[in-house]
Amino acid sequence: MRLASAITLTFAPFSPAQTGQTRLLVDFSEKPEALGLSAFDLCILRVDAQVDLEAAHALGHKVLARVPLFEVPAGSPAAKLAKELGVPLLEGKALGSVRLDATHPHWAHVVVHELVETAAERGFDGVMLSELETMSHDAERAALLRVLPMLKSAYPDKQLFLEGGASLLREARRHLDGIVFIEETGANADADSALRLERKILDASRQGVCSYVVGFENPEKPTNIAARAARIRQLGGVPFFTTPDIHGANLGPLLEVSRRILVLHTGAARETYTARLLHGSLEWLGYQVTYQDASQEGSAWMPGHQGVSAVILDQSLSLSRERQHALAELVTTLAEQKVPLLLTGQPWANAGDWAQVSKVLGLSGTGSSVAKPAAASVKHAEADLMMNPGAISPRVSGLRDVRLTTDDGKTLLSLQADHVEHSQVALTTWGGLWLDPLALEAGPQVNPLPFLESLLSRYPTAPVMDTTSLDGRRLLVTHISSEGYAETTDLPGLPVAAEAMLEKVVSKYALPMTVAVSEADVRGWTPGVDARQAPRLQEAARTLFTLSHVEAASGTMSRPTTWEGKTASGGLMNASAPEKDLSMEREVAGSLGWLHRQFLGQGQAMRLVSWPQGSFPSAEASAFSHQMSVENVATQSSATLAGRISPLPARGWSSGESFSTVLTQNTGDAAAFIAEATRTGQRRWLSPVQVSLSFHDAASANHLKQVEKMLDWCASQPFQAVTVGEYARLMRDASRTRLFQTGADRWIIVNEGRARTLRLPASAGVPDLAACTGVSGFTRQGDQVYIHTLGLRRTELVMRRDAERDYLRLASSTGSVSYLEAGSSRALLQVSHTRPVEMSFEGIMPGSICQMIANGAPDYLMAGPDGRIEFTVPSQATVQLRILPEHKAAMR
Numbered sequence: 012m013r014l015a016s017a018i019t020l021t022f023a024p025f026s027p028a029q030t031g032q033t034r035l036l037v038d039f040s041e042k043p044e045a046l047g048l049s050a051f052d053l054c055i056l057r058v059d060a061q062v063d064l065e066a067a068h069a070l071g072h073k074v075l076a077r078v079p080l081f082e083v084p085a086g087s088p089a090a091k092l093a094k095e096l097g098v099p100l101l102e103g104k105a106l107g108s109v110r111l112d113a114t115h116p117h118w119a120h121v122v123v124h125e126l127v128e129t130a131a132e133r134g135f136d137g138v139m140l141s142e143l144e145t146m147s148h149d150a151e152r153a154a155l156l157r158v159l160p161m162l163k164s165a166y167p168d169k170q171l172f173l174e175g176g177a178s179l180l181r182e183a184r185r186h187l188d189g190i191v192f193i194e195e196t197g198a199n200a201d202a203d204s205a206l207r208l209e210r211k212i213l214d215a216s217r218q219g220v221c222s223y224v225v226g227f228e229n230p231e232k233p234t235n236i237a238a239r240a241a242r243i244r245q246l247g248g249v250p251f252f253t254t255p256d257i258h259g260a261n262l263g264p265l266l267e268v269s270r271r272i273l274v275l276h277t278g279a280a281r282e283t284y285t286a287r288l289l290h291g292s293l294e295w296l297g298y299q300v301t302y303q304d305a306s307q308e309g310s311a312w313m314p315g316h317q318g319v320s321a322v323i324l325d326q327s328l329s330l331s332r333e334r335q336h337a338l339a340e341l342v343t344t345l346a347e348q349k350v351p352l353l354l355t356g357q358p359w360a361n362a363g364d365w366a367q368v369s370k371v372l373g374l375s376g377t378g379s380s381v382a383k384p385a386a387a388s389v390k391h392a393e394a395d396l397m398m399n400p401g402a403i404s405p406r407v408s409g410l411r412d413v414r415l416t417t418d419d420g421k422t423l424l425s426l427q428a429d430h431v432e433h434s435q436v437a438l439t440t441w442g443g444l445w446l447d448p449l450a451l452e453a454g455p456q457v458n459p460l461p462f463l464e465s466l467l468s469r470y471p472t473a474p475v476m477d478t479t480s481l482d483g484r485r486l487l488v489t490h491i492s493s494e495g496y497a498e499t500t501d502l503p504g505l506p507v508a509a510e511a512m513l514e515k516v517v518s519k520y521a522l523p524m525t526v527a528v529s530e531a532d533v534r535g536w537t538p539g540v541d542a543r544q545a546p547r548l549q550e551a552a553r554t555l556f557t558l559s560h561v562e563a564a565s566g567t568m569s570r571p572t573t574w575e576g577k578t579a580s581g582g583l584m585n586a587s588a589p590e591k592d593l594s595m596e597r598e599v600a601g602s603l604g605w606l607h608r609q610f611l612g613q614g615q616a617m618r619l620v621s622w623p624q625g626s627f628p629s630a631e632a633s634a635f636s637h638q639m640s641v642e643n644v645a646t647q648s649s650a651t652l653a654g655r656i657s658p659l660p661a662r663g664w665s666s667g668e669s670f671s672t673v674l675t676q677n678t679g680d681a682a683a684f685i686a687e688a689t690r691t692g693q694r695r696w697l698s699p700v701q702v703s704l705s706f707h708d709a710a711s712a713n714h715l716k717q718v719e720k721m722l723d724w725c726a727s728q729p730f731q732a733v734t735v736g737e738y739a740r741l742m743r744d745a746s747r748t749r750l751f752q753t754g755a756d757r758w759i760i761v762n763e764g765r766a767r768t769l770r771l772p773a774s775a776g777v778p779d780l781a782a783c784t785g786v787s788g789f790t791r792q793g794d795q796v797y798i799h800t801l802g803l804r805r806t807e808l809v810m811r812r813d814a815e816r817d818y819l820r821l822a823s824s825t826g827s828v829s830y831l832e833a834g835s836s837r838a839l840l841q842v843s844h845t846r847p848v849e850m851s852f853e854g855i856m857p858g859s860i861c862q863m864i865a866n867g868a869p870d871y872l873m874a875g876p877d878g879r880i881e882f883t884v885p886s887q888a889t890v891q892l893r894i895l896p897e898h899k900a901a902m903r
Contacts, residue, residue, distance in 0.1 A: 032244070035251040037191070037225050038259040039077065048074070049761040049805045050265065050751050053223070053249075055139050055172075055191065058126075064134045070805050075137045075172060076130035080122060080155070081145055082108045089125045096120060114150040119158045123165050137170030138162075139191055144175050152179065159186040172223070177211045184218045192248075193225045196255050209246060216247030224248045227255050228262045230318070240264035268473045268750040268758070269318040272298045275305040275338075276325035281627065281664065284326035284355050288450055291659030292460040295697060296467065297475025297770075299665075299746065305338070306330055319350065321467060326356035326448065339364040345441070346371045351466055352442035357411050372441055373417035376433070381410040384428035393423040398458045399656050406435075406456070409448030415439065424457055438465055459658045460697075474758060474798070474808060476745035477770035478662065478738075479696040480731070482799055483790035483823030483851075486699035487730035488738045489524035489722075490674055491517070492621050492646055493566030495707035496532040497540045497548055502712060507544075509551035512709035520722045521560050521845045524702075525735035527621035528552050529566035530602040533609075536569075536588035549609065556610045560845040562734035563611060564619035564644075568593055568602040574629035581626075595632055600639060618642060619736040624676060624705060633669035642739035644672045646703055656690070659697060663742045670746060672739040674703045681720035688724075694793040699738065700730060729849065731825050740765045756810040764802035771796050775810055780818045780835070780854075782809040787830055787838075788821030788853070789814075801830050816878060819894060820854040826886065836894040844886045851881045855894055864891040 036051035042061045048054050049070060056062060058076035067074050082103045083089040090109055093100060096117035100109040111118055130138050146152055156179065162171055163186050170188040173179065180190065192211050195204040208224070215222040224243050228236060236252055240263060243250040252262040261267060272293055276283045280302035293300050298320065306329060322345055330338060335358060345352045357378045359365040365378040387405040397403065405426045414432055415422055420439035424447075425432055436457045437444040443466045447455060480486055491512065498508040506514070517526065533549045535542035556563045569582025577595040584591060593601075603617045611617065620636045620643040622628050627645050628636075636643040647660070664671050677684055684702075691697040702721055708714045725732075733741075744765035751759040756776070760769065773796045778786050785806035789798045799821050800806045814820075818835045821828065826844030833839075842848045855861060855874035863870045865884040872880040884890055 033249045034265050035223055035249050036259075036261060037223075037251050037253065037257055039256075040258040043259055046747060046761055046763070046804075047259070047261070047749055048072070050749065050759050055223075058130050058133070058135070058138075066804055068134070068136075070803075073136040073170065074134075075139050075170060076133070076135040077141050077174065078126050078130055078138045079142045080126070080140050081110050081113060081142045083111060083126075085109050088129075089121055092125050093118070093121050113146075113154040118154060119161055122158050123161050127162055127166065127169075131166055131169060135169075137166075137172065137188065139172040139174050141174040143173060143179070155179070156182055159183055162186075177214065180215060180218045180220060184220050187220050189221045189223055190215050191223045191225065193257075194227050196227050209242075212243065212246040212248040222248040224250050225257065226250060226252045228252045230254065230260065230262060233262065236263035236266075265751050265753065265759075268752050269320055270298045270473075270475070270750070271319050272300045272321050272323060273319045274300060274302045274323045274325055276302060276327045277304060277306040277329045278327050280304070280666070282327075284451065285323050286661065288455060288658055289323070289355075289445075289459050289463065290661040292463050294661060294663060295460065295479075295659055296464060297473075298467075305334065308334075320470060321351040321353065321442065323353045324356060324358060328356055328358035330358055332361060335359050335361060335364050339367045342368050343371050349441075349469075351469065353445060353466065354443075355445045356448075357413065357446070369413075373415065373420065373439070374413055374434075375416040376412035376414050379412055381407070381412050381428060381433065383407055384410075387426055387428040390425040390427040390432050391422050393421075393457075396423055396457050396461055398455050398658070403456055406447065406449050406453075409446075410435075411446050413444065413446060415444075423462070436462070438462070442466060454655050455658055471752075472772060472775050473750060473752065474760065474769040474771050476748045476760075476762070476766045477696070477768040477797055478742055478745045478766065479699050480768055480792075480797055481733070481741075482731060482768075482821065482826075482828050483788070483797060484729055484731035484825055485692055485696050486738065487522065487702070487725055487728075487732040488674070488699050488735055489522055489702040489725075489732065490621070490644070490646070490704065490735045491524065491526045491708075492624055492703075492705040493527045493529040493532060493570065494624055494705040495710055496528060496566075497535075497537055497544065498706065498710050500710045502715075507548065507551070508706040508709045509548060509555070511715065512706055513551055513555055515709060515715050516704075516718055516722065517555060517558060517561060519719075520726060522722070522726065522732045523560050523562070523734045523737075523845055524732075525562040525564050525619060525621070526555050527564040527566040527619070528555075528606060528610075529570055530568045530605050531570070531582075531584050531588065532566070533606075534588075536584045538583050538585045540585065542585070542587040552606075553610045556615070557612070562619065562736050563606065563615065563617055564621045564735065565599075565602045565606050565617055566621050567623065568598045570623040570626075571598060572623060572626045574626070574632050576629055577631045577635075579632070582623075595635060599632065599636055603639070603641065619644060619734075619739065621735075622646070622671075624648075627664075628669075628671055630666040630669040633671045634667075637669065642672065642736055642743065644674055644735050644739055646674045646676050648676050649678055659691075662698065663746055665746055670743045672735070672742045674701050674735070676703045676705075677701075677721070679708065679714060679717050681717040681724070684721050685724050695795055696792055696797075700725060700728075729823075729825060731827070732845070733827075742766075753807075758808045760800075760806040760808060761804060764800075764804055767800040767802040769798040769800065769806075769808065771798065771810070776812045777810065777814045779809040779811040780815060780820055782811075783807055787828070787833055790822050799828075801833070815854060817856050818854045819852060819892065822851040822853045822879065823849075824851075825849045831889075838892045839890070840892075841889050842884060842887070846886055847883050848886060848888065849881070849883050850890075851879060852892065853877070853879045855880060859897075860895045862891075862893045862895055865889070 034051045036054045039057050045062050048067050054074045058078050064074050093111050098115045098117050099112040103110045127138050172189040174191045212222045240250040254260040274285045387407050389403050389405050392403045414434040422437045424436040425434045435446045495508045500511045531537050533552050535545035569584050571579035572581030579598050607617045622645045624646045660675050662673050688700045708718050744763045748762040773794050785801045785803040787799045826842040826848035829841045831839040855878045857876050859874045861872045865888045874880050
């Protein structure tokens with residue numbers, strides 16, 4: 012079994028962007044990724060592709076439809092029209108297709124008024140006519156030449172391309188906007204194929220027709236794409252490289268920055284060592300983690316052409332003998348291709364396989380478990396990378412006989428056991444070791460974040476989407492889950508928890524927050540709840556959801572604790588409930604619909620499902636919620652040990668097309684909450700501040716006191732508060748964001764505009780605002796620079812060493828900012844929040860006067876020595892900001 016064939020290098024060379032170059036994408040798949048289209052100026056898709064063209068049009072990009080001229084499905088409108096007009100339908104090559112007889116006079120009518128008109132009605136900007144290579148005689152050639160001027164006359168605003176047809180250029184060139192040449196492959200390719208292609212490109216250039224060239228590459232063994240692209244451009248063509256199936260694999264010349272980590276494991280992905288210990292740190296570093304169960308026979312080991320930045324062998328790996336041997340071969344290939352490898356376990360039982368691996372990686376020892384030693388001590392511990400301060404105790408449980416033997420690695424943690432040294436955590440030229448089996452139970456001894464940052468530092472610096480901040484302020488996310496809603500409290504008057512939470516917390520703190528309610532609770536169907544209390548419980552929900560700063564969420568119908576595919580189980584309801592066994596549709600869609608009808612007013616909507624605390628949705632349940640345009644959030648308990656610092660938890664989890672945002676439940680100790688929130692925001696913003704409560708927290712005066720301390724502290728901090736729904740949409744968008752490098756310190760970022768903060772090391776410089784597209788400003792926090800974007804589908808980022816001193820830029824805002832107009836000396840924007848919004852701008856010459864008009868009320872501000880102004884505007888405001896010229900400032 013050979014695994015190496017699926018490895019793709021992620022550091023292939025790229026060509027610097029040149030002014031005026033068209034970026035081409037050709038994708039003949041049925042469902043192209045709409046987001047990826049935003050990075051390309053010209054896209055050619057199937058005429059029946061399932062894609063929304065509006066996003067591309069909004070950016071001014073062109074999308075052409077590939078229109079077959081001859082073969083059509085037997086039951087298609089084109090076939091029916093041809094039959095009505097008497098155009099003969101011949102036998103097609105593909106099953107279920109027929110071939111239109113182009114020699115018939117009415118064939119042109121079918122092409123113009125059905126085949127191409129369909130593309131025009133769908134909104135395509137033009138067509139690429141295909142199947143020219145199937146023309147077999149001069150009559151078909153003549154028919155095609157007659158139809159070209161008819162198409163230009165009927166659709167003067169549409170572009171007209173041919174796919175192939177180089178022999179027609181001399182006669183057809185006056186009607187064409189371009190010609191597409193697809194590289195010969197398979198049986199059609201020979202030693203002269205490249206030369207023939209070059210001649211076609213050169214001839215098209217001489218005829219005054221721009222040629223667009225689709226070349227093929229093997230992603231497993233890429234050649235010099237940059238050199239091939241440069242040659243095509245030199246001949247006058249526009250290049251695009253993909254795989255022979257032409258199904259959207261973009262291999263160049265605009266190369267995507269791959270930030271994918273592959274984890275090979277056994278069993279449930281969410282229970283793996285990597286998911287519980289390393290995932291959160293990888294997420295903060297901007298990597299997308301893909302989990303592959305390597306123990307499943309016949310499964311693909313690697314994610315194909317997408318490429319990987321590193322491979323992690325998870326501690327859970329348990330493989331057959333054959334697969335262990337294949338894994339040893341994979342390690343050899345990874346080392347040869349310099350793809351970083353991280354070992355968190357030793358999955359090889361066969362001594363021969365381990366000998367092969369240890370030789371390649373420069374390790375010694377048997378790799379076997381070591382019997383409990385009589386004496387053990389810490390041999391070496393890199394103090395700066397330890398997770399917690401203080402002395403390190405030796406961990407001998409699960410100890411492996413492994414040690415570095417080369418001088419080019421760096422041991423971070425090792426033990427001396429019975430006079431033998433054993434490496435536990437190390438960084439090496441091929442990746443690293445992390446052999447700490449007790450990390451899940453006792454917490455890691457080494458901090459995963461700086462360890463992984465060092466392990467992956469071999470890759471060039473590139474921006475990542477930051478999900479901890481917006482507009483230069485750290486995020487505050489407040490969530491109240493449905494548990495305990497109907498519980499009776501110990502407060503005076505014995506209110507239920509819903510009433511106490513409403514009065515003591517939700518009404519008191521005008522912070523955006525999300526409140527989840529379970530349908531069974533408010534209908535009196537929860538065990539222990541009297542159904543006669545339903546009107547009282549429903550009135551509390553109705554009042555909660557009328558508050559303008561509250562986002563309504565569904566806690567499902569019965570709060571199921573387990574999901575298996577589309578089946579939910581574990582939800583409990585009392586005898587009053589008319590139904591006990593609930594489908595996924597009833598638990599999710601049914602509860603959303605019922606709560607909406609009962610409690611929400613005009614203009615409100617249920618946009619979030621809050622899964623029961625401690626449970627996690629199946630991929631099917633998560634995807635189902637997204638199909639309804641509803642985000643979903645899971646709340647997990649904290650793994651923090653008393654007095655210990657824990658690694659960053661995962662804040663998002665994806666599986667295929669499904670995605671769930673993950674919140675960490677607070678422990679109820681306000682002092683511990685404040686200490687942790689302060690620690691994770693001191694040097695870097697490592698996570699948003701999450702106030703994750705439930706109605707249980709309002710059940711007693713002591714619990715409420717802790718909640719009030721948490722929220723009092725949060726209200727005093729310069730955070731930007733958002734609802735869980737807004738945060739979940741940001742998280743999903745960040746996970747789907749695609750990044751393309753166009754040159755040194757230049758990138759294109761495409762997403763839906765929900766995630767609009769980019770992060771880079773401060774050493775990378777600052778944005779060149781005059782050269783960027785869609786960037787409004789930046790701020791620094793510790794050793795990072797946080798870059799604010801306008802929330803466009805396509806952002807172009809260009810970095811420079813030092814900031815301009817005379818270019819107005821946003822530094823920070825406590826409320827969400829939406830730009831209407833932006834320039835070097837002016838800005839028109841809107842802000843929205845539940846409280847007055849504090850704003851600051853920089854990039855102003857010291858002493859300059861700025862005119863600020865908020866909702867029509869003018870004010871004048873002078874920039875300080877640091878070129879900064881600060882002001883506060885109403886919670887809902889339209890703000891005009893303008894730097895006054897010197898003579899007008901003097902008049903003031």
